[in-house]
Amino acid sequence: xxxxxxxxxxxxxxxxxxxxxxxxxxxxxxxxxxxxxxxxxxxxxxxxxxxxxxxxxxxxxxxxxxxxxxxxxxxxxxxxxxxxxxxxxxxxxxxxxxxxxxxxxxxxxxxxxxxxxxxxxxxxxxxxxxxxxxxxxxxxxxxxxxxxxxxxxxxxxxxxxxxxxxxxxxxxxxxxxxxxxxxxxxxxxxxxxxxxxxxxxxxxxxxxxxxxxxxxx
Amino acid sequence: xxxxxxxxxxxxxxxxxxxxxxxxxxxxxxxxxxxxxxxxxxxxxxxxxxxxxxxxxxxxxxxxxxxxxxxxxxxxxxxxxxxxxxxxxxxxxxxx
Numbered sequence: 351x352x353x354x355x356x357x358x359x360x361x362x363x364x365x366x367x368x369x370x371x372x373x374x375x376x377x378x379x380x381x382x383x384x385x386x387x388x389x390x391x392x393x394x395x396x397x398x399x400x401x402x403x404x405x406x407x408x409x410x411x412x413x414x415x416x417x418x419x420x421x422x423x424x425x426x427x428x429x430x431x432x433x434x435x436x437x438x439x440x441x442x443x444x445x446x447x448x449x450x451x452x453x454x455x456x457x458x459x460x461x462x463x464x465x466x467x468x469x470x471x472x473x474x475x476x477x478x479x480x481x482x483x484x485x486x487x488x489x490x491x492x493x494x495x496x497x498x499x500x501x502x503x504x505x506x507x508x509x510x511x512x513x514x515x516x517x518x519x520x521x522x523x524x525x526x527x528x529x530x531x532x533x534x535x536x537x538x539x540x541x542x543x544x545x546x547x548x549x550x551x552x553x554x555x556x557x558x559x560x561x562x563x564x565x566x567x
Numbered sequence: 568x569x570x571x572x573x574x575x576x577x578x579x580x581x582x583x584x585x586x587x588x589x590x591x592x593x594x595x596x597x598x599x600x601x602x603x604x605x606x607x608x609x610x611x612x613x614x615x616x617x618x619x620x621x622x623x624x625x626x627x628x629x630x631x632x633x634x635x636x637x638x639x640x641x642x643x644x645x646x647x648x649x650x651x652x653x654x655x656x657x658x659x660x661x662x663x
Contacts, residue, residue, distance in 0.1 A: 370569075371629065374628070374632065375629075375631055375632055375635065378632050378635045378636060379635055381636075381639070382635060382636065382638065382639030382642075385639045385640070385642075385643055386639070386642060386643065386646070389642075389643040389646050389647070390646070392647070393646055393647045393650045393651075396647060396650075396651065397650060397651065397654050400651070400654070400655075401654070415592065415595075419588065419592045422588050423585060423588060426581065426584045426585055426588065427581075429581075429584075429618060429622055430577060430578075430580075430581040430622075432622070433572075433577050433580075433621075433622045434574070434577060437571060437572060437574070437577070440569060440571045441571065542622075542623075543623055546618050546619075546622045546623045547623075549618060549622075550614075550615045550618055550619070553611050553614045553615050553618070554611050554615070556588075556591075556611075557591055557595070557607035557608065557610070557611050558607075560595075561591065561592065561595035561603075561607050562595075562603075562604065562607070563603070564595040564596055564603075565595065565596055565597055565598040565599075565603065
């Protein structure tokens, strides 16, 4: 087992610890680019919501708050199992690592299924922006801006989830084959950072999309 | 060697996150005026901070990692502040 991480040490790093630090920092830099990526859409949302607060509150009412809250809880559970997966890797507990990675994968898939059900509801209600958009109240044009932002934000978030689920599947297989040890588990650690970041994006999407102006109308 | 967090800390963080989700959902049904948005965002920031500090181990990360994250948040604040500065001041010249 000892040569696994000895082989994995690249020649330009002095120690495995230094290599791990560099990988972690690189992942954080990537996550900062992700903050800016979602940040553009978030600021678009802030601008349009401040321009059309009434229509945005009315459109927000058409989202299913129960499914939204349920999905928030599912993601929080998946973040817990991911954190426990990294902990198992740190302790070199292979079976626990495989178990927690699989649970995270499963919870991520549950999130995606619930999200698809919500999108299907939006489709049957005619809330897809475009020529078939149905809106009985005033401000159909501005309501389409809300739903465009809703589908862009939740769609890109779901795409990140799909990528995360794929990464978890690869990790679970590699963990099962004993590729990780308490001395080398960098991929598990970095995927954990990515998974928690995607959770944080949803932590902001849930109140912004589902909860605004809920008490009105 | 990396810091290994205790299971108890993770479970407490998990409970706090679920509790905050319940609170933010409940508060959304109360009419607090402009406070609704502020409370919802404050709870979201608190949840994000807990995830970053505990689940993402920022508590035990090096200074360099912390600087990178703060730089990212600062840049996001610039993006939003300057965009809003543009939109909210567009009427000023016509009024003058």
